Amino acid sequence: MPQQIKKLLIVFTIVFGIFFIIKYALKPKSFGEFGHYRGLAIIENENKQVKYVGIEACNECHDDIVSYKKEGPHVNLQCEVCHGPGYLHIQDPETNKLIIPSKRENCGICHQKNAARSENNITQVDLKEHNVENKCIDCHKSHNPYEFKD
Template identity: 45%
Template sequence: MPIQIKRHLIILAILIAAFVVFQQLMIPESFGELGHYRANSLEDNELFDIHYAGQESCYECHEDISDLKEMDLHYDLSCETCHGPGTDHNLSPDSVELFIPDDRNFCGLCHAKNTARNEDAVFQIELKEHNPDKNCTYCHNPHAPWELRNQDPQEENF
């Protein structure tokens, strides 16, 4: 074999060896244990913070609301659907207050008339025609919407 080939083969062998060593050193821990990925990445994905605590956790303190909701059509509605993520509030109930929607348009997200909304799925009203000058909560208790009232909502606690 001529020296050219010999020498290049040696260089090639060194390069390949260097590459293999580099590769083995750089393969991250747990790679390939479960598939072509870092198995530890599963744990990383598990470690993200939870923001929506789930309504069972709300009822631990707000049993009254739970009872109220049970009575009416919003019984199945998760607290956080309207009030937003509650984990922070659970951790420090005094300092973190949750969002309390009191805007007609917020109720309208679900209840405004829309042809795409199945009539069986949700009660719908024309926002512009249905008592346009009043807040929804003036008449409806959001936790029990068919418990109609006529008082000023500020007076009643719900």
């Protein structure tokens, strides 16, 4: 074997050796467990906080409102659609109050008249025309909106 090839081989061995040592040192332990990624990443993704707790959790304390809501058109609505995520509230209901939306715009998010909304899907009003002076909840009971306040 010519001398220059021998020297080159030595250089190559050293370079590749260093490369593999660095690769071994930097590669996370769980990498490649299931595929070309860190296996631990799956567990990290699983462990995030669940924030929307669902109507069953609301029902544990507010069963009166939940059952009243069932009588009206909002029957399929999750409480958290309007009131926001409840994970903190169920841990400590006194300090973590939920949102109680009261503005006309809050109802308008679903009920504002729009050409893209089908009348079969949702009851709509034109917020610019319908009883402009008042809030929606001055007349309608929000949990069962076809019933009116006295």
